[in-house]
Amino acid sequence: MIKDILVFLDDGKSNHDRVNSAVELAIRHGANLTGAVLASMKPVHAPAADEKAVARMGQRMAEKTLDHFSTVASDARLEASALTIYGDSTASAVKFAHYARNYDLVILRQPNPARDNYLRMQELAKQVLLLGGRPVYFMPYTGSSKTPVQRVLIAWDGTPSVSRSVHDAIPLLRKAKDVCILVVESKKQQTEKQEVLVESLVKHLQHHEIKACMRKVNPGDNSVSAVIQNQVSEHNIDLLIMGGHGTPTLKQKVFGTVTTNLLSSMITPVLMSN
Amino acid sequence: MPYQDILVFLDDGTTNDTRVKSGFKLAKQHDASLTGVALATMKPRKVKTDSSMVRRRMSQEMAEKLVGEFTDQALREGVAAKSIIIAGNADESTVKMAHYSHNYDLLILRQPNPDHENYSRLTQLSETILLKSGRPILFMPYIGTEKCPGERVMISWDGTAAACRAVHNAIPVLQNASEVVLLIVENDKTRANLPTAIVEGFVEHLHNHGVQVTVRRVLQGTYDIATVILNEIAETGTDLLIMGGYGKPSFQQKIFGGVTRSILSSMIIPVLMSH
Numbered sequence: 220m221i222k223d224i225l226v227f228l229d230d231g232k233s234n235h236d237r238v239n240s241a242v243e244l245a246i247r248h249g250a251n252l253t254g255a256v257l258a259s260m261k262p263v264h265a266p267a268a269d270e271k272a273v274a275r276m277g278q279r280m281a282e283k284t285l286d287h288f289s290t291v292a293s294d295a296r297l298e299a300s301a302l303t304i305y306g307d308s309t310a311s312a313v314k315f316a317h318y319a320r321n322y323d324l325v326i327l328r329q330p331n332p333a334r335d336n337y338l339r340m341q342e343l344a345k346q347v348l349l350l351g352g353r354p355v356y357f358m359p360y361t362g363s364s365k366t367p368v369q370r371v372l373i374a375w376d377g378t379p380s381v382s383r384s385v386h387d388a389i390p391l392l393r394k395a396k397d398v399c400i401l402v403v404e405s406k407k408q409q410t411e412k413q414e415v416l417v418e419s420l421v422k423h424l425q426h427h428e429i430k431a432c433m434r435k436v437n438p439g440d441n442s443v444s445a446v447i448q449n450q451v452s453e454h455n456i457d458l459l460i461m462g463g464h465g466t467p468t469l470k471q472k473v474f475g476t477v478t479t480n481l482l483s484s485m486i487t488p489v490l491m492s493n
Numbered sequence: 494m495p496y497q498d499i500l501v502f503l504d505d506g507t508t509n510d511t512r513v514k515s516g517f518k519l520a521k522q523h524d525a526s527l528t529g530v531a532l533a534t535m536k537p538r539k540v541k542t543d544s545s546m547v548r549r550r551m552s553q554e555m556a557e558k559l560v561g562e563f564t565d566q567a568l569r570e571g572v573a574a575k576s577i578i579i580a581g582n583a584d585e586s587t588v589k590m591a592h593y594s595h596n597y598d599l600l601i602l603r604q605p606n607p608d609h610e611n612y613s614r615l616t617q618l619s620e621t622i623l624l625k626s627g628r629p630i631l632f633m634p635y636i637g638t639e640k641c642p643g644e645r646v647m648i649s650w651d652g653t654a655a656a657c658r659a660v661h662n663a664i665p666v667l668q669n670a671s672e673v674v675l676l677i678v679e680n681d682k683t684r685a686n687l688p689t690a691i692v693e694g695f696v697e698h699l700h701n702h703g704v705q706v707t708v709r710r711v712l713q714g715t716y717d718i719a720t721v722i723l724n725e726i727a728e729t730g731t732d733l734l735i736m737g738g739y740g741k742p743s744f745q746q747k748i749f750g751g752v753t754r755s756i757l758s759s760m761i762i763p764v765l766m767s768h
Contacts, residue, residue, distance in 0.1 A: 317652065321691065321697075323661070351657070352654030377592060382626065419593075419596045420596050423596040426526065
C-alpha cells in the first residue's frame with residue numbers, strides 16, 4: 220500500500236510533468252503527497268558569479284517552486300505538505316535520503332548531463348538510493364506527460380535488487396493495465412532453472428492480483444540496455460522497473476553499466492530499489 | 494502490501510515444529526500460501542556413519558520425510574502449501590535457495606545453533622539468503638518459541654536503509670500487532686541520523702499505514718548496542734524484534750555487521766531482518 224509519496228521539486232522544465240504525475244499517483248492510491256525542494260539549488264538562469272546573490276535567488280526559487288506545488292495540489296483537492304531542505308550538495312542529499320525513509324515512494328528526476336546541476340542531481344539520486352532504502356521513481360528530464368504506470372515493463376535479471384524493486388512496486392503494479400516481465404537472455408541466465416523461476420515469479424505476482432506476461436528476448440549483438448530501450452518504445456511502456464545495481468565496494472560507482480546507460484538516456488520513468 | 498507467499502525452511506531440528514507452526518499461523522493470518530523447503534544434502538542429526546554414500550541416502554530420505562510431514566500438516570491445517578527439495582552441496586544449495594526466495598514475500602529460517610555441527614552451514618545459508626534474496630527473513634530462535642511472533646513488536650530503529658526496508662517489509666505483521674515500540678538506542682550516530690522531526694515523520698508515516706508506535710529512547714551508555722536491545726526485549730516481554738541486517742560487503746567473509754551477528758547468535762525471540 221502506498222500511503223506517503225515524496226516528490227522532488229525544482230525549477231527545471233520537467234518539474235511540471237513530475238508534479239502532475241505525483242499528484243495523479245497520490246490520488247490513485249489515496250496517499251499523502253509531500254513536495255521537497257533544495258534551498259541551495261542553483262536556479263537554472265542564475266549567473267554563477269556572485270555567490271551571495273545565487274544563494275538568495277536559490278532561496279526565492281525554492282519558495283516559488285513550493286508555491287506552485289501547493290497550488291497544483293490544492294487544485295487537485297489533494298492534501299499536500301512541503302519541505303525545504305538546506306545544506307550543500309552532499310549534506311542536502313543525505314538529508315533528503317533521511318526524509319525519504321518516511322515515504323513509500325520517492326519521485327526524483329533523472330540527472331540531465333547537459334545541465335550544470337548534473338553532478339548534484341547524480342549525488343542526490345545516489346544518496347537516496349543508497350541510504351533511503353525506499354523505491355525511487357525517476358522521471359525523465361525530458362518530462363513525461365503520459366498518465367503514469369499504465370503499461371509496465373520489468374527488466375528481470377534475477378538479482379536481489381530487482382526482486383526488491385518488484386516487491387516495492389506491487390501496489391503500483393496492481394493498478395497497472397499491463398505488466399510484462401522482460402528477460403534478456405544472456406549466457407549468464409540461459410539455464411532452465413531461470414525459466415522455472417521466472418514462471419514462478421509470474422505465479423507469485425498472480426497471488427498479488429497482478430497479471431503479468433513474460434517475454435524473452437535474445438539480445439544478439441545489441442547491448443542489454445539497447446534491448447530494454449527497444450522494448451520500451453515498441454510496447455509504449457510508461458514505467459520501467461529494474462534493480463539499481465552497483466558495486467558496493469566502490470562507493471563512487473553506485474550504479475552498474477546498464478543502470479547508468481538507462482538513467483542517462485531514458486525517455487520513460489524508471490522505478491528502482493537498491 | 495499483504496503477504497501472499499511465505500517460504501519456510503524445514504529440517505530435523507527440535508525447533509522445526511514451532512517454526513512450521515508459526516509458518517502456518519502466519520499463512521492463515523495473512524491468507525497466504527506456504528511453501529516448505531528442505532535441503533537434500535543436510536546431514537541428519539543422529540547419523541553416525543563414515544560412509545558418504547549412506548549419509549547421502551539418509552539425507553535425501555530425511556528431506557523427503559520432512560516434506561511429506563509438512564504436506565500432511567498443511568492438509569490438516571487447510572493451508573494451500575507446496576514443497577521444494579533443493580539438491581546440491583552447501584554452496585550450490587544456498588545459492589539456489591536464494592534464487593527461489595525472490596518469489597516470496599517472507600522467508601522463515603532458523604537461527605543457527607553454535608553447539609550443533611551444522612552451525613557453519615546454517616550461518617552461511619542465513620547470510621547468503623539475507624544478502625542475495627532481497628526479501629525479509631524471519632529468524633526463529635533455536636531454543637524454540639511458544640507463541641506465534643508478532644503480538645508485541647519492537648523495532649530497533651537506527652535510521653539506516655536496511656532497518657527502513659525491514660520495517661516497510663514488516664508492515665503486514667505490524668498491522669496485526671497489539672503493541673509496537675520504536676526503540677532508538679541513543680549514541681552520537683543515532684543523534685545525528687535521527688533528529689526529532691524525522692522520527693516524528695516516521696511515526697506519522699507508520700500511523701498512515703494503520704500502525705501505532707510508541708517511541709522509546711534509551712541511552713547506550715557503556716554497553717554495546719546488542720546488549721541494550723536484548724535488555725529491552727527481556728524487560729518489555731517483546732515477542733518479535735525487527736531490525737536491519739547489515740553487512741560490510743567489502744569483506745565477503747564478514748557479511749554481518751557486529752550488532753546483527755551478536756543478535757543473531759544470542760537472540761531468544763524471533764527476529765525479522767531485511768538487508
